[in-house]
Amino acid sequence: MDSRNPFSPKMEIGSSSKQPTEIGSSSSFPPRLPHKPNSTSSELLLQEKMNSRNPFSPKMEIGSSPKQPEDIGSSRSVDAQIGSSSNQPRDVGSSRSSVAEIGSLDSNQPRLGQTITDPDTKDTYLLNLEIGSFSNGHCPVYRAKFFKYFYDVGKSLPYGYVTLKIINMNLHDHEFHLIRRQSHTRLTYRQNPNIIRCKKTFMAANLFCICLPYMSEGSLRSILSTRPENKLPENFIPVVLREVLVGLRDELHIFYTPTLHKSLSAGDIFIDIHSYTKEMWIKLAFQVSAYDSEPPNCNGEQASSFLNPKSISIWGAAPEVFESENEDNRGAKSDIWLLGITALELVYGNLPVKNRTDLNYIINKIREKKKFPKSLEKMMIKRDKKLKKVKDLVKRKKRVFSREFEEMVLACLRENPDDRPTADELLKTPFFSDIERFKQFVLN
Numbered sequence: 001m002d003s004r005n006p007f008s009p010k011m012e013i014g015s016s017s018k019q020p021t022e023i024g025s026s027s028s029f030p031p032r033l034p035h036k037p038n039s040t041s042s043e044l045l046l047q048e049k050m051n052s053r054n055p056f057s058p059k060m061e062i063g064s065s066p067k068q069p070e071d072i073g074s075s076r077s078v079d080a081q082i083g084s085s086s087n088q089p090r091d092v093g094s095s096r097s098s099v100a101e102i103g104s105l106d107s108n109q110p111r112l113g114q115t116i117t118d119p120d121t122k123d124t125y126l127l128n129l130e131i132g133s134f135s136n137g138h139c140p141v142y143r144a145k146f147f148k149y150f151y152d153v154g155k156s157l158p159y160g161y162v163t164l165k166i167i168n169m170n171l172h173d174h175e176f177h178l179i180r181r182q183s184h185t186r187l188t189y190r191q192n193p194n195i196i197r198c199k200k201t202f203m204a205a206n207l208f209c210i211c212l213p214y215m216s217e218g219s220l221r222s223i224l225s226t227r228p229e230n231k232l233p234e235n236f237i238p239v240v241l242r243e244v245l246v247g248l249r250d251e252l253h254i255f256y257t258p259t260l261h262k263s264l265s266a267g268d269i270f271i272d273i274h275s276y277t278k279e280m281w282i283k284l285a286f287q288v289s290a291y292d293s294e295p296p297n298c299n300g301e302q303a304s305s306f307l308n309p310k311s312i313s314i315w316g317a318a319p320e321v322f323e324s325e326n327e328d329n330r331g332a333k334s335d336i337w338l339l340g341i342t343a344l345e346l347v348y349g350n351l352p353v354k355n356r357t358d359l360n361y362i363i364n365k366i367r368e369k370k371k372f373p374k375s376l377e378k379m380m381i382k383r384d385k386k387l388k389k390v391k392d393l394v395k396r397k398k399r400v401f402s403r404e405f406e407e408m409v410l411a412c413l414r415e416n417p418d419d420r421p422t423a424d425e426l427l428k429t430p431f432f433s434d435i436e437r438f439k440q441f442v443l444n
Contacts, residue, residue: 110140110166116209118202122149124156125164125209131218134165134291135175141165141291143214162199165210165291169203176208182287183210185259194247194282196270196289212289217271217442219285220346221309222294224266230349234401236438237346238431240269241339243282245432248339249423252286253332260330261286263313264338266345267294271442280439307353309345315356316341320417322356333417336426340412347401352377363413370410374400404431 110116116125125144132141144164147156169176183201199211217223220240224230232240244264252259261268261284268290272281285291292310307315315322318337320329344362345351353359361383366372373379399406408431414420426432 110142110207112142116144116164116166116204116207118200118209119204120202122151122156123147124149125162125211127164131163132291132293135167135172137292139165139167139172139175141293161214163212163214163291165212165288167208167210168206169208170206179208179210179288185287190250193251194243194284195251196283196285198288210288213272215270215272215281215283216275217273218293219267220269220271221266223271223442224346224349225294232346233441234347234405236441237343237405239435239438240282240346241343242427242432244269244284244339244342245423245427247284248332248335249427253335253423258332260332261335261338262330263290264335265309265312265342267292267310269342273439273442278439280435280442305354306350307355309350312341312345312351313338315353316351316359318417319415331417332422333420336412336420336423337417339426340409343405343409343412347372347405348376352380366406367410367413370406371399372401372406372409402431404429407431 110127112127112130114127116127117123118125124147126147127142127144129143130140131143133139134141142164144162146159146162148159149156165179167176167179180201183198196213196215199213201208201210203209220232224232248261252261264284268285270283270285270293272283273279316338318330318334320331321334341351351359351362353362358380362376362379365379408426408429411421411426411429421429
């Protein structure tokens with residue numbers, strides 16, 4: 001499978017899909033052309049920030065994660081029933097496996113069909129679908145069939161699916177040390193957390209593996225990349241952002257020294273729907289649990305002209321962060337700003353900005369008018385005077401979006417961080433429901 005491309009743009013989000021028989025189909029995504037911004041002072045500052053920041057950004061997405069097959073138990077993986085009729089893979093963890101030995105120095109990355117064994121527990125992971133990547137696409141992420149080893153019976157039994165992030169330590173030493181440090185971040189324990197936790201990490205030869213819960217539908221950005229205009233209807237936005245705010249309030253923004261997310265965006269919000277009960281979970285990826293789960297060209301033809309949404313937490317950062325290299329300026333209210341930017345991304349699709357100046361213009365305009373335009377692109381065209389007549393979408397009397405939504409976003413995007421609400425205060429606003437209709441939107 002040297003030429004495989006695992007990201008299928010026509011995969012249905014809610015269906016129980018199997019691994020594709022021909023990975024390298026003709027429907028593969030074309031490579032994205034690099035964006036070359038003009039050399040304005042604003043863009044040079046932005047480029048300098050993006051180059052100086054850590055390239056291992058936890059908001060990278062690639063191809064929507066397919067639904068798990070229904071012959072496997074719960075997508076919650078390790079809590080599934082073990083009495084499955086599924087057969088144990090042949091030569092699990094054996095050096096006689098038909099695939100190349102995972103410790104081979106000439107093997108740059110693991111491959112589909114390969115089995116990786118945790119040497120400490122003898123648990124095994126069969127890589128059966130590539131669902132994403134991280135570290136700018138250098139390191140793969142797989143859906144893996146998990147086989148738990150039972151010492152009392154001396155065999156491995158199927159235990160559902162997990163997500164496995166894999167780093168070849170011979171090739172990506174920086175990513176290895178960063179992810180190992182992130183895996184030790186302590187979060188407040190909750191029985192049903194809204195933040196995706198790391199289940200375990202282990203080393204197998206030259207591979208460092210991070211085991212995560214399997215989120216069947218992938219990130220919200222990957223889901224929207226398959227929908228017209230990449231937009232989420234406004235009535236579904238409170239359903240999503242409510243779960244994000246609960247995670248911030250109860251697991252990150254707590255005590256006197258809150259843990260900061262720093263990279264909140266639509267690419268960090270993951271959806272999981274149980275294959276049998278159809279129960280849905282909305283969870284926020286954070287640091288070690290974040291990865292790209294969307295196609296490389298999910299932004300279509302506009303990708304080369306507008307700033308990449310995968311870097312939105314950098315070019316869309318709060319003013320106190322964007323205008324300073326001092327990390328001490330960053331606080332919990334900087335995450336609240338990113339929540340407002342995320343709301344704009346969800347309701348408008350890709351933000352049509354080529355530099356920070358464009359983003360500031362949009363924010364200042366909606367602050368001034370207190371009404372959101374139907375189209376940000378037309379508002380930008382009017383500013384640039386590229387058309388003599390553009391319908392005035394700002395001064396219209398009828399609102400396109402609800403007053404509650406607009407007030408919530410404007411509160412998040414206040415210039416002074418002290419004036420922005422906390423996660424708990426936002427949850428008490430009248431904006432934050434309708435989870436059943438949102439589930440049908442994801443599935444259909």
